[in-house]
Amino acid sequence: MMKDEIMTTMSNRYQADAAKNRPTMRHVAALAGVGIKTVSRVMNDEAGVSEATRKRVLSASQQLNYQLDMAAGSLRRSGRQTLSIGLLLPSVSNPFSSEIHRALEDTLAARGIAVFAASLDDDPEREKALVAAFLGRRVDGLVLTPIAKSQSYVIPEHSRDLPMVFIDREPVGIEADAVVTDNAVGAAKAAAHLIAHGHTKLAYLGDRADIQTARERKRGFVEELGRAGIATSAVPVIEGLHDEESACQAALGLLRSEDPPTAVFSSQNLVTFGAMRALKELGASRRVALVGFDDFTLADMMDPGITVIAQHPERIGKLAAERLLARIDGDDSTPQTYVVPSELIERGSGELRPR
Amino acid sequence: MMKDEIMTTMSNRYQADAAKNRPTMRHVAALAGVGIKTVSRVMNDEAGVSEATRKRVLSASQQLNYQLDMAAGSLRRSGRQTLSIGLLLPSVSNPFSSEIHRALEDTLAARGIAVFAASLDDDPEREKALVAAFLGRRVDGLVLTPIAKSQSYVIPEHSRDLPMVFIDREPVGIEADAVVTDNAVGAAKAAAHLIAHGHTKLAYLGDRADIQTARERKRGFVEELGRAGIATSAVPVIEGLHDEESACQAALGLLRSEDPPTAVFSSQNLVTFGAMRALKELGASRRVALVGFDDFTLADMMDPGITVIAQHPERIGKLAAERLLARIDGDDSTPQTYVVPSELIERGSGELRPR
DNA sequence: CCCGTGCCTGACAACGATGTCATGCATCAT
DNA sequence: ATGATGCATGACATCGTTGTCAGGCACGGG
Numbered sequence: 001m002m003k004d005e006i007m008t009t010m011s012n013r014y015q016a017d018a019a020k021n022r023p024t025m026r027h028v029a030a031l032a033g034v035g036i037k038t039v040s041r042v043m044n045d046e047a048g049v050s051e052a053t054r055k056r057v058l059s060a061s062q063q064l065n066y067q068l069d070m071a072a073g074s075l076r077r078s079g080r081q082t083l084s085i086g087l088l089l090p091s092v093s094n095p096f097s098s099e100i101h102r103a104l105e106d107t108l109a110a111r112g113i114a115v116f117a118a119s120l121d122d123d124p125e126r127e128k129a130l131v132a133a134f135l136g137r138r139v140d141g142l143v144l145t146p147i148a149k150s151q152s153y154v155i156p157e158h159s160r161d162l163p164m165v166f167i168d169r170e171p172v173g174i175e176a177d178a179v180v181t182d183n184a185v186g187a188a189k190a191a192a193h194l195i196a197h198g199h200t201k202l203a204y205l206g207d208r209a210d211i212q213t214a215r216e217r218k219r220g221f222v223e224e225l226g227r228a229g230i231a232t233s234a235v236p237v238i239e240g241l242h243d244e245e246s247a248c249q250a251a252l253g254l255l256r257s258e259d260p261p262t263a264v265f266s267s268q269n270l271v272t273f274g275a276m277r278a279l280k281e282l283g284a285s286r287r288v289a290l291v292g293f294d295d296f297t298l299a300d301m302m303d304p305g306i307t308v309i310a311q312h313p314e315r316i317g318k319l320a321a322e323r324l325l326a327r328i329d330g331d332d333s334t335p336q337t338y339v340v341p342s343e344l345i346e347r348g349s350g351e352l353r354p355r
Numbered sequence: 356m357m358k359d360e361i362m363t364t365m366s367n368r369y370q371a372d373a374a375k376n377r378p379t380m381r382h383v384a385a386l387a388g389v390g391i392k393t394v395s396r397v398m399n400d401e402a403g404v405s406e407a408t409r410k411r412v413l414s415a416s417q418q419l420n421y422q423l424d425m426a427a428g429s430l431r432r433s434g435r436q437t438l439s440i441g442l443l444l445p446s447v448s449n450p451f452s453s454e455i456h457r458a459l460e461d462t463l464a465a466r467g468i469a470v471f472a473a474s475l476d477d478d479p480e481r482e483k484a485l486v487a488a489f490l491g492r493r494v495d496g497l498v499l500t501p502i503a504k505s506q507s508y509v510i511p512e513h514s515r516d517l518p519m520v521f522i523d524r525e526p527v528g529i530e531a532d533a534v535v536t537d538n539a540v541g542a543a544k545a546a547a548h549l550i551a552h553g554h555t556k557l558a559y560l561g562d563r564a565d566i567q568t569a570r571e572r573k574r575g576f577v578e579e580l581g582r583a584g585i586a587t588s589a590v591p592v593i594e595g596l597h598d599e600e601s602a603c604q605a606a607l608g609l610l611r612s613e614d615p616p617t618a619v620f621s622s623q624n625l626v627t628f629g630a631m632r633a634l635k636e637l638g639a640s641r642r643v644a645l646v647g648f649d650d651f652t653l654a655d656m657m658d659p660g661i662t663v664i665a666q667h668p669e670r671i672g673k674l675a676a677e678r679l680l681a682r683i684d685g686d687d688s689t690p691q692t693y694v695v696p697s698e699l700i701e702r703g704s705g706e707l708r709p710r
Numbered sequence: 711c712c713c714g715t716g717c718c719t720g721a722c723a724a725c726g727a728t729g730t731c732a733t734g735c736a737t738c739a740t
Numbered sequence: 741a742t743g744a745t746g747c748a749t750g751a752c753a754t755c756g757t758t759g760t761c762a763g764g765c766a767c768g769g770g
Contacts, residue, residue, distance in 0.1 A: 022515060024756055035720035040758060048718065065511040070491045071426040071437065072756035075725045082426065084471070084492065092472070093457035095450060102448035105474060114488060116439070117447070117472045119460060133469060136425045137439065156420040160377060276656060298653050301631060379726055390750040395728060403748060427726035430755045 023064040032060035043068050074138070084114045085324065086134030088127065088144035091119040096269065096294060096313050097145070100167060103317025104143060111325065113140070122211070124148035135162075141324045146171050147211075163327035165320045169212040170337055177327070178337040179320045183213050183293075184220030186309040186342030187267065190291040191224035193307070193344060194263040198353045199289060200230055203254050203261035204237040205247055205275055207268045214239070217267045217293055236261065247274025248281075255282055262354035263289035269296055276306065291350040293342075300347055307350025310343045378419040387415035398423050429493070439469045440679065441489030443482065443499035446474040451624070451649060451668050452500070455522060458672025459498060466680065468495070477566070479503035490517075496679045501526050502566075518682035520675045524567040525692055532682070533692040534675045538568050538648075539575030541664040541697035542622065545646040546579035548662070548699060549618040553708045554644060555585055558609050558616035559592040560602055560630055562623045569594070572622045572648055591616065602629025603636075610637055617709035618644035624651055631661065646705040648697075655702055662705025665698045 025043075029036040034053060041049050042057040049057075060066075074082045087104060089097035105115050116139065118130045127148045134142060141163035142154075151166075152173035158164055166178040194202055204221055207214035218237065225232055236254055241247040247266065251274055254261060264279075266272040272292030279285045286304060295310035319338055344350075380398075384391040389408060396404050397412040404412075415421075429437045442459060444452035460470050471494065473485045482503045489497060496518035497509075506521075507528035513519055521533040549557055559576055562569035573592065580587055591609055596602040602621065606629055609616060619634075621627040627647030634640045641659060650665035674693055699705075 020515065026756080029720095036756090037720055037722095037758080038718085041719090044758085050718065053718080067487065067491050069493060069756055071493050072430055072725090073758065075427055075430065075727090075756080076758040077725085078759075080725085082492075091457060092447070092460060093450075093453040095448075095453075098448040098450075098453045101472070102446060102474060105447060105472075109473070112488070114471050114473065114492060116469050117456070117460075118464070118469065119457060132422065133467070136422055137437075137469060138424060138426050160375065273653065273656075280656065296652070298628065298651075298657075301628075301635065302653075302656065303658055381726080384750095391726090392728080392750055392752095393748085396749090399728085405748060408748080424726055427755090428728070430726080430757090431728040432755085433729075435755085 023066045024069070025066075027064055028057065028061045028066045031064060032056045080138070081140050081328075082138050083112055084116060084137070084139050085141040085143065086116045086118070086131070086137075086139040088118055088120055088130055088134075088142070090122060090145055090147075092117050093119070095296065096311065099313035100317035100320070103314040104321045107318050107321035108325070120145065120147055122147050128153060141165070141328055143167060143320050143324060145169055150174075151176075161332075163324050165323045165327070167316055167320045175335045177323045177335045179316050179323065180337060180339060181213070181311045181316070182339050182341050183216035184223070186293060186311075186344075187217040187220035187265070188224040189342070189344050190265050190293065190309050190350075191221045192228070193350055194265065194289055194291060195224075195228045195230070197263075197289065197351055199261075199263035200234075201259070201261045201263070201354070202230070202235050203264045204235065205241055205250055205254075205264060205266045205271050206237065206239040207271060208242050209239050214267055221265060221267075241268075241271050241274070244270045244274040244277070247271040248277045249274075251275045251278035252281070255279070255284060255288065261288070263291075263352075266290070266292045268292075269294040272296070272306065272308070276302065285349070286352065287355070289350055289352040289354075291344075295345065299345075302347075302349070304349045304352070305347030307347045308345050310345050312340050312343070315340050378421045379424070380421075382419055383412065383416045383421045386419060387411045435493070436495050436683075437493050438467055439471060439492070439494050440496040440498065441471045441473070441486070441492075441494040443473055443475055443485055443489075443497070445477060445500055445502075447472050448474070450651065451666065454668035455672035455675070458669040459676045462673050462676035463680070475500065475502055477502045483508060496520070496683055498522060498675050498679060500524055505529075506531075516687075518679050520678045520682070522671055522675045530690045532678045532690045534671050534678065535692060535694055536568070536666045536671070536697050537694050538571035538697075539578070541648060541666075541699075542572040542575035542620070543579040544697070544699050545620050545648070545664050545705075546576045547583070548705055549620065549644055549646060550579075550583045550585070552618075552644065552706055554616075554618035555589075556614070556616045556618070556709070557585070557590050558619045559590065560596055560605055560609075560619060560621045560626050561592065561594040562626060563597050564594050569622055576620060576622075596623075596626050596629070599625045599629040599632070602626040603632045604629075606630045606633035607636070610634070610639060610643065616643070618646075618707075621645070621647045623647075624649040627651070627661065627663070631657065640704070641707065642710070644705055644707040644709075646699075650700065654700075657702075657704070659704045659707070660702030662702045663700050665700050667695050667698070670695050 025036040025039045029039045039057050042054050074080055091097060101117060116134055120126050124147055143165050145168045146166055150173035151171040155174055158174060164176045166176060168180060170178045170180060206218050209215055222232055225235060238250045241250055255278060264275055266275045275290055279288055291307045293309045295308045299306040299308055380391040380394045384394045394412050397409050429435055446452060456472060471489055475481050479502055498520050500523045501521055505528035506526040510529055513529060519531045521531060523535060525533045525535060561573050564570055577587055580590060593605045596605055610633060619630055621630045630645055634643055646662045648664045650663045654661040654663055
């Protein structure tokens with residue numbers, strides 16, 4: 001009787017407290033009349049708790065709406081995992097990036113791992129700052145698109161076995177796993193495709209040369225010209241195009257020149273859009289061939305459809321996640337670069353022949 | 356001499372240890388020859404540390420590559436903030452969602468807040484599971500696109516003052532801030548626009564009726580018909596379209612019927628794409644008017660350009676972030692729904708007149 | 711009846727940090 | 741000279757959890 005009264009009072013007090021502040025194991029333990037270690041065992045599905053006790057604890061925890069504090073747990077837990085990783089992308093709103101993000105998320109979600117995502121905007125300083133921010137939150141791993149000149153600043157962490165996978169671009173100054181597209185090969189395929197359709201007067205519209213993938217694509221394109229015996233000097237190569245507007249202007253300049261190209265290769269999404277706009281403005285969409293690097297929504301709905309070298313962001317994301325999980329699980333084999341092949345998709349614009 | 360030797364030995368031992376395991380404040384303190392509380396003060400830029408000591412600590416922490424453990428800190432710190440929030444979207448790879456994500460990130464980054472992002476795929480169960488997962492990581496707040504029938508399951512957290520902002524759709528069963536587009540108004544604008552261009556034979560292609568925004572858009576569209584005196588019974592309303600393929604089939608069915616509509620309104624991105632494809636297939640792009648809800652990349656490059664009711668995801672994201680920050684800072688005013696106006700953008704397809 | 715063997719269980723320290731508070735020391739007004 | 745004041749500093753408890761370990765209890769065999 002007396003004891004029941006005390007129990008009731010106590011449970012009321014704990015319930016009232018737990019409604020305002022967040023309940024802890026102590027609250028649950030008090031309400032269930034057990035020690036907190038037993039609550040811990042139940043919450044973690046550990047063996048060695050009688051069925052009766054388990055039920056009492058579960059009921060108490062539901063009553064209080066208790067939730068395990070992962071942060072506190074991972075502080076003490078051996079292995080110290082937080083079940084969260086950091087993802088650094090050029091921008092979370094970039095379609096290519098967000099496809100990677102999605103694939104990564106799906107693969108990691110199966111293991112209960114949450115993803116911190118952030119945008120770098122191709123700013124090396126942000127890269128370092130955000131890596132630090134994620135490390136301070138004790139992520140279990142890092143997936144990032146590097147932009148800084150060197151990633152040697154993460155060597156201390158990397159040598160402490162922080163799992164790390166680079167995507168889209170390979171790291172510099174550190175040996176770590178990377179998952180990339182075959183940029184040079186893809187660009188070469190584009191050049192070969194145009195040449196096979198009779199073009200010799202090609203033009204190259206490219207992104208900023210400080211971006212590794214842009215350099216690779218240019219290299220692949222130019223090398224293919226060489227193989228085909230086309231004088232590089234006869235092919236205008238414009239670099240430094242980072243948005244639609246500048247690409248459009250560059251394309252307009254080319255197309256209005258005395259001896260305009262009959263085929264254009266654009267090294268990236270936004271550049272392709274700029275080129276398309278220029279062609280449309282000049283009414284040349286059905287006259288000048290176009291192949292763009294990167295696939296995009298509605299490419300098949302354009303007139304003509306736009307032929308592209310498609311990357312496979314979902315494969316990149318999935319592979320990166322798998323590599324990261326392997327590293328988290330202790331794989332310590334030599335870091336490797338994994339290449340995801342690109343794919344040429346014919347839609348019309350790339351199959352136009354010169355007049 | 357003796358003392359120096361010991362110091363050196365100690366510092367070596369700590370350095371070796373710190374190179375393998377992650378260094379803690381204890382390591383830094385030992386190396387700098389101070390107490391850990393002093394290290395804490397330096398790392399948190401607290402006042403009351405002499406310049407000389409501060410320098411010693413800073414130098415030691417750099418030498419060890421020390422980084423503050425935010426998780427451990429927030430365990431003890433009053434207020435208990437983790438400087439991270441959870442963001443739940445239909446999909447991180449959905450362009451509309453990822454624009455919101457980006458705007459949110461930018462606003463929160465200024466305060467050093469990191470963002471956990473996850474995709475719901477319109478699955479109520481995932482919504483609950485992911486909310487729980489984020490709560491277990493002790494996020495400082497939650498921003499989410501609700502899909503479950505009711506959000507009452509978060510009431511316990513919400514009443515414990517967990518900041519929460521709903522975006523795109525309003526919550527059910529709980530009073531909380533929300534940031535939404537004026538869906539009904541936008542759809543009504545579309546209807547009015549088509550009617551103003553002489554159409555009376557309209558058609559509505561809509562998303563699944565269990566999605567709040569879809570219902571609102573339909574309501575706005577139908578109400579506008581009423582205002583214009585057009586018999587609702589004469590206007591085909593097709594719902595339940597959730598992807599491009601089903602929308603295309605539905606549109607084809609309509610357009611091939613005996614008395615086809617002269618104008619189509621599509622309630623969402625993918626449905627618009629389906630409608631566009633159907634129109635193209637029938638060669639009716641320049642004959643049947645089309646207005647779509649949601650703006651999209653290249654809409655102006657289509658032939659004709661696609662007239663849309665544009666939402667403003669960047670404004671939604673920014674506003675949601677601002678509301679969340681206000682709540683985090685203690686604002687406890689009555690929850691409110693903030694409406695971000697949509698905007699009709701004329702591009703050609705919506706201005707076609709009936710024959 | 712006693713002791714070994716499991717099975718449940720909880721007390722306690724520890725994880726890495728911060729809040730509180732007491733201490734030592736130099737400085738200053740009286 | 742003396743006590744008051746302020747600054748710099750570190751000892752210690754603590755946040756919510758988990759690892760370790762020892763204790764209690766029931767059971768069974770000798």
